[in-house]
Amino acid sequence: MTQSVPKIRIRNLSKSFGSNHVLRDVSMDVEAGTSFVIIGGSGSGKSVLLRCILGLMVPDSGSIEIDGQNIFDLSSAQRNEKLQQMGMLFQNAALFDSLPIWQNVAFALLYGHRKNKSKVSRNEAYDTACRVLELVGLDPDIVGYLYPDELSGGMQKRVGLARAIASKPEIIFFDEPTTGLDPIMGAVIDELIKSCVDQLGSTAIAITHDMASAQRIGDHAAMLYKGELIWQGKANELLTTNNPYVHQFTHGLRQGPINVETKIK
Numbered sequence: 581m582t583q584s585v586p587k588i589r590i591r592n593l594s595k596s597f598g599s600n601h602v603l604r605d606v607s608m609d610v611e612a613g614t615s616f617v618i619i620g621g622s623g624s625g626k627s628v629l630l631r632c633i634l635g636l637m638v639p640d641s642g643s644i645e646i647d648g649q650n651i652f653d654l655s656s657a658q659r660n661e662k663l664q665q666m667g668m669l670f671q672n673a674a675l676f677d678s679l680p681i682w683q684n685v686a687f688a689l690l691y692g693h694r695k696n697k698s699k700v701s702r703n704e705a706y707d708t709a710c711r712v713l714e715l716v717g718l719d720p721d722i723v724g725y726l727y728p729d730e731l732s733g734g735m736q737k738r739v740g741l742a743r744a745i746a747s748k749p750e751i752i753f754f755d756e757p758t759t760g761l762d763p764i765m766g767a768v769i770d771e772l773i774k775s776c777v778d779q780l781g782s783t784a785i786a787i788t789h790d791m792a793s794a795q796r797i798g799d800h801a802a803m804l805y806k807g808e809l810i811w812q813g814k815a816n817e818l819l820t821t822n823n824p825y826v827h828q829f830t831h832g833l834r835q836g837p838i839n840v841e842t843k844i845k
């Protein structure tokens with residue numbers, strides 16, 4: 581029986597900053613076309629893991645394979661090419677204040693180096709921006725020529741999502757997609773994320789503290805605790821697993837194996 585190569589395969593990844601061992605022997609697979617959610621407390625290493633996968637940070641040891649190729653064996657040009665296949669929705673949407681919304685959405689098409697992809701004219705970029713803005717429930721005729729500071733936080737998140745999917749990335753990263761949104765808008769953004777990822781057939785990795793969001797977005801989930809992946813399973817098992825760390829974290833309990841530091845030094 582032949583086994584398919586995972587879209588992302590991480591093996592024995594470790595990263596320390598001095599004596600701070602931030603990632604310890606992390607291994608995980610993300611199958612193509614699925615969504616993988618990483619949960620964990622503040623400082624558990626989620627962002628460092630994400631930065632390593634994005635090739636923005638070099639681990640001390642271990643490997644990260646995308647489509648079976650270790651990204652650290654690639655030349656910088658080849659790694660950049662891999663980066664072109666990725667989209668990212670940042671925690672604060674990270675829009676460019678000086679650009680109108682449609683140019684924010686079409687940024688990679690207008691200004692990115694799209695190796696092996698035909699050059700996109702300004703008109704085509706505008707049409708794409710309008711199409712993806714509609715996909716995330718924004719009217720391009722109304723918001724296209726507004727600037728980011730003229731939009732609400734929820735609208736900015738939608739624009740960030742539109743930008744993340746505009747170039748039809750094979751892999752999309754979501755960094756705290758619902759932070760700062762009210763619960764209803766959080767659910768709306770999650771639904772949009774799910775439908776966009778499904779429509780594109782992309783592979784997604786999200787990091788979040790929001791359990792409802794984790795279950796809505798994720799097919800699979802894992803929990804990082806002090807740099808170790810201490811649990812992996814289906815996202816819909818997050819609230820029912822017997823793992824004492826996951827149980828404490830997902831139920832927000834004060835008592836349990838997770839040592840909560842409350843002392844202000």
Ligand SMILES: Nc1ncnc2c1ncn2[C@@H]1O[C@H](COP(=O)(O)OP(=O)(O)OP(=O)(O)O)[C@@H](O)[C@H]1O
Nearest residue numbers: 597600602620621622623624625626627628629789
């Ligand atoms: N560039 C860096 N240099 C030194 N230490 C770093 C660096 N980046 C992260 N760290 C440390 O790595 C640890 C994990 O940080 P990380 O940002 O991954 O946490 P996190 O799980 O994303 O937390 P949060 O949920 O609060 O965003 C922290 O102790 C942090 O201080």
